[in-house]
Amino acid sequence: MSKFYSIGTIVGTHALKGEVKINSTTDFREERYKTGSRLYINKDNEMIEVKVKSHRFHKGNDLVLFENYNDINQVLPFVDCEVYVNEEDLHELEENEFYYHELFDCEVYHQDEYIGIVTDIVNYGASDLLVVKKPNDKEVMIPFVNDFILDVDVENKRIQIEVIEGLLENEN
Secondary structure, three states: OOOEEEEEEEEEEEOOOOEEEEEEOOOOHHHHOOOOOEEEEEEOOEEEEEEEEEEEEEOOEEEEEEOOOOOHHHHHHHOOOEEEEEHHHOOOOOOOOOOHHHHOOOEEEEOOEEEEEEEEEEEOOOOEEEEEEOOOOOEEEEEOOOOOEEEEEOOOOEEEEOOOOOOOOOOO
């Protein structure tokens, strides 16, 4: 049975020629949306395979045109649908590189102190930020860079971090 990983949501259409606007949560945008890539749209619990015909980045979203979908009316039913990649299409990563889905639900520790659990990953331009939900339901953002991330053990779902002054006090 194939395993699929969400890479974003189709949030609208763009123009009249079948381009969709995707709010992406993928960590490898260039790889996911390169011409010829296979993606899957979950429409009413059915995985519809599509191939990328073209891609461009515009105003914070990925604009993607699929092969054989050349009209806005063909893609309108996909609005609000999740877009997935098949596990078979994931490439091998270098050492100390991780897919987002591997980091979700990891427990975060500073030495032996439990900090919280990774609930989301965001990127506002400088680097990826782990969104960590603390036991008191407050969230903190931890930059996913070597200065803060000491060890990532995806097999055991555990991340060791280095805490500097003010890091954990910046709560929402």
